[in-house]
Amino acid sequence: MDTTSDNRFEAVSDNRFDSRFDFDFAGKLLLEVAQERSLDGLMEKLMAACATLPEFARVEIWLIEKGDICLRCPQREQCPDQTRCLHLIAGCENPVPGSGREPSRFYHSDERIPLGVGIIGRVATTGQQAELQDLDKDLGEMSGAESQRLLARLKSPPLARNLGERSGMEWLRSEQTRGFAATPISFRGEVLGVSAIFTRINAPKEGRVWRQIFADHIGAAVANARAFEEIQRLKAQLEMQNAYLQEEVVEAKAFGELVGQSAALRHIVSQIDLVAPTEASVLILGESGTGKELVAREIHQRSRRKEKSLVRVNCASIPKDLFESEFFGHARGAFTGAIKDRAGRFEATEGGTLFLDQIGEVPLDLQSKLLRVLQEKRYERVGEDRTRLADVRVLAATNRDLKQEVAAGRFREDLYYRLNVFPIQAPPLRERMEDVPPLAKHFVELSAKELGCPKPRLTRAAITKLQNYHWPGNIRELRNAIERAIIISRGGALDFDLPTSQVALAPRPAAREESKSEADFLTEAELQQRERENLLVILEKANWKIMGRDGAAELLGVKPTTLMTRMKKMGLKRPVPA
Numbered sequence: 001m002d003t004t005s006d007n008r009f010e011a012v013s014d015n016r017f018d019s020r021f022d023f024d025f026a027g028k029l030l031l032e033v034a035q036e037r038s039l040d041g042l043m044e045k046l047m048a049a050c051a052t053l054p055e056f057a058r059v060e061i062w063l064i065e066k067g068d069i070c071l072r073c074p075q076r077e078q079c080p081d082q083t084r085c086l087h088l089i090a091g092c093e094n095p096v097p098g099s100g101r102e103p104s105r106f107y108h109s110d111e112r113i114p115l116g117v118g119i120i121g122r123v124a125t126t127g128q129q130a131e132l133q134d135l136d137k138d139l140g141e142m143s144g145a146e147s148q149r150l151l152a153r154l155k156s157p158p159l160a161r162n163l164g165e166r167s168g169m170e171w172l173r174s175e176q177t178r179g180f181a182a183t184p185i186s187f188r189g190e191v192l193g194v195s196a197i198f199t200r201i202n203a204p205k206e207g208r209v210w211r212q213i214f215a216d217h218i219g220a221a222v223a224n225a226r227a228f229e230e231i232q233r234l235k236a237q238l239e240m241q242n243a244y245l246q247e248e249v250v251e252a253k254a255f256g257e258l259v260g261q262s263a264a265l266r267h268i269v270s271q272i273d274l275v276a277p278t279e280a281s282v283l284i285l286g287e288s289g290t291g292k293e294l295v296a297r298e299i300h301q302r303s304r305r306k307e308k309s310l311v312r313v314n315c316a317s318i319p320k321d322l323f324e325s326e327f328f329g330h331a332r333g334a335f336t337g338a339i340k341d342r343a344g345r346f347e348a349t350e351g352g353t354l355f356l357d358q359i360g361e362v363p364l365d366l367q368s369k370l371l372r373v374l375q376e377k378r379y380e381r382v383g384e385d386r387t388r389l390a391d392v393r394v395l396a397a398t399n400r401d402l403k404q405e406v407a408a409g410r411f412r413e414d415l416y417y418r419l420n421v422f423p424i425q426a427p428p429l430r431e432r433m434e435d436v437p438p439l440a441k442h443f444v445e446l447s448a449k450e451l452g453c454p455k456p457r458l459t460r461a462a463i464t465k466l467q468n469y470h471w472p473g474n475i476r477e478l479r480n481a482i483e484r485a486i487i488i489s490r491g492g493a494l495d496f497d498l499p500t501s502q503v504a505l506a507p508r509p510a511a512r513e514e515s516k517s518e519a520d521f522l523t524e525a526e527l528q529q530r531e532r533e534n535l536l537v538i539l540e541k542a543n544w545k546i547m548g549r550d551g552a553a554e555l556l557g558v559k560p561t562t563l564m565t566r567m568k569k570m571g572l573k574r575p576v577p578a
Contacts, residue, residue: 030214033221037228042221043090050092051103055200057177058093062086062113062120063185063193063222069110079114086113086124086194096176096200123182123194129212132180133202135172176200183211187219258294259442260435264427268295275422276302281374283359283419284397286426289476292397293357295426300353305393308352313345316358323366325382327373334383346379346390353393359419360400360411367412374418394419429471429478436467439475443482444494451483454491457549461557462494469498493554532570539567544574 029049036042043061050059065087070076079085088111095101116125123130171177179199184191195215203211258265275282276299284292293312300310318326325334329344345354356362362370373379377390396419405411429436440458448455462485471477485494535556542552546560553560567573 026210026214030217033217034224036221036225039089039222039225039229042218042225046218047090047092047105051094051105054094054097056092056094056197057175057200058196058198059091060088060120060196061090061185061193061218062124062196063089064115064124064191069112073110073112075112075114075117078117080117081115085115086120087111088113089193096174119180120182120194120196123184124191127184127186127191129184129208130182131203131208133178135178135180135198178202181207181211183215185215185219185222187216187223192219192222258291258298259439260432261438262432262435264432265435268424268426269298271422271424272298272302275299275424277304278422279393280421281393281419282395282421283402283423284395284426285423286397286399287428287474288399289474290426290428291475292399292426293355295424296353296355296357296395296397299395300355303353303393305351305353309349310353310355311345311349312355312357314357315361318361320363323363324369327366327370328379328381330382331384334381338383341381344379344381346373346392347388349392351391353395356394356396358398359396360398360402360405364410364412367415371412371415371418374415429474433467436478437463439478440466440482443479444486447479447483447486451486453486456486456489456491457493459493459554459557461555462496465496465498465557469496495557528570531566532572535563535566535570536572539572539574 029045032045033042036045046061047059050056063086064084067073067079067082067085070079070082073079073085076082088108091106092103093106094103113121113124115121119130119132175198177198177200179202180197181199181203182194182196185193185195195211195218197211258269272295282296282299284295286292296312297310300306313326315323324330325338325342325344327344327346329342329347330338332338332341369379373390373392374394377392378387379390380387402411402416402420406413406416440463444456444458447453466478466481473480481496481498482494485496489495535552538552538555542550542555545551546553546563548554551560553563556563
């Protein structure tokens with residue numbers, strides 16, 4: 001089919017549209033349209049096809065979308081429903097054959113038509129086609145409002161860019177435009193939009209049928225493209241979530257509830273990974289507050305017993321005469337107050353993991369019975385002769401030096417070696433200072449929710465203060481300090497009131513090579529010069545911003561008034577731009 005020759009234009013201009021209809025062209029176009037999986041690709045194919053039809057002077061595709069520019073839309077007062085309107089999605093203009101001009105596409109992201117307003121707007125609401133004949137002759141006979149709306153469409157922003165200052169009537173004459181047809185684009189009974197065509201012929205009545213057939217195929221293709229785009233969006237979202245979850249799983253597998261990235265923590269995790277799959281007893285050593293219970297939880301979570309319970313026993317909180325009953329249970333009447341049978345912790349933990357915290361507090365006379373359970377997996381309730389089997393894995397923790405306790409005769413040597421099959425040392429916080437920032441962020445998030453307080457800001461200066469503190473109470477003390485600061489901050493920047501006696505002095509920069517032999521002190525003048533240089537670095541880093549988020553005062557960890565006083569004292573002023 002020769003779609004670009006002037007001969008074809010002359011033929012179709014003589015109202016012989018149906019005789020020139022190319023069914024092969026139409027069939028191929030409808031097939032391509034049905035296979036398109038993106039809205040942009042669909043519009044591209046439609047406009048490319050329209051550009052080959054010289055009887056089409058102008059084609060526009062409008063789709064009903066959400067109202068998005070209502071506040072600045074020039075047609076806002078005419079819009080009865082500001083939740084939805086027609087959006088111009090694509091357009092194509094074909095010049096008169098023989099003019100030497102090429103077909104042009106147009107699109108303007110802000111072009112809207114209110115539903116029910118004008119010819120195109122009414123087609124969208126009624127779902128009925130609209131057709132105008134002999135525009136070059138009869139436009140003057142239309143009502144003033146009707147002709148103005150149509151001419152306003154001809155003078156739309158994309159058309160104005162193409163036509164310059166020519167009026168709508170001039171465009172009709174110059175482009176030999178005679179007809180106009182607006183057809184609802186529908187899918188399964190729902191109007192999705194409107195196709196508007198300015199033609200150089202008066203289409204016969206049979207053209208209405210073919211326009212609707214094409215519009216219905218376009219509607220199905222639009223619904224299909226939108227469905228594919230939604231599938232792609234959901235697929236991308238799912239892939240992103242999957243990648244995130246995989247990262248979370250990897251992180252959880254690597255660290256679980258152990259927050260941080262330090263070498264010391266990584267070493268602990270590697271030890272956990274080694275021992276968790278086994279049934280070996282583990283002795284977790286470390287100062288108070290170092291997170292020994294978290295280590296025990298991670299061992300349990302990575303073991304074959306993870307589906308069973310993890311039972312914690314704080315040995316320091318059990319009265320001396322109740323240890324045996326607490327561990328192994330008792331029969332009714334075994335002692336005064338034993339009014340009924342009671343299961344002990346070993347029985348309650350059947351199939352799971354028993355965590356004996358502060359194992360060094362177990363009385364010496366009970367340690368032999370505990371050793372028997374570890375070796376033989378057998379025990380008896382107090383006041384009962386029946387021997388029970390204990391399918392329990394034992395993890396123990398202590399902040400004592402059990403070797404010294406053994407030497408002092410306060411802890412059985414054989415029990416120590418039985419527990420110490422695989423020792424894990426939980427390092428103090430002062431040996432993993434690089435973990436303070438992530439720990440602080442974690443506790444800020446957690447504590448703000450638990451305390452019901454607004455989330456405060458954790459500044460760089462606050463983190464520096466935390467990292468310069470010795471933390472004798474370790475992670476437990478860190479969390480307590482953060483909770484106290486959250487309450488005081490009231491949603492503002494966190495400030496930590498830490499005991500100055502425990503603040504570790506930050507190491508001074510290395511002295512110059514020639515000064516190594518000199519005494520390790522600074523004169524008053526040197527101290528002032530150091531302070532001035534440091535303050536100047538901070539001011540330049542903050543771009544001389546004093547107050548507010550990321551301001552110099554926040555970075556330094558002082559009040560803005562204090563900073564301004566120091567600047568005045570040191571003669572520091574913002575340099576004037578050259």
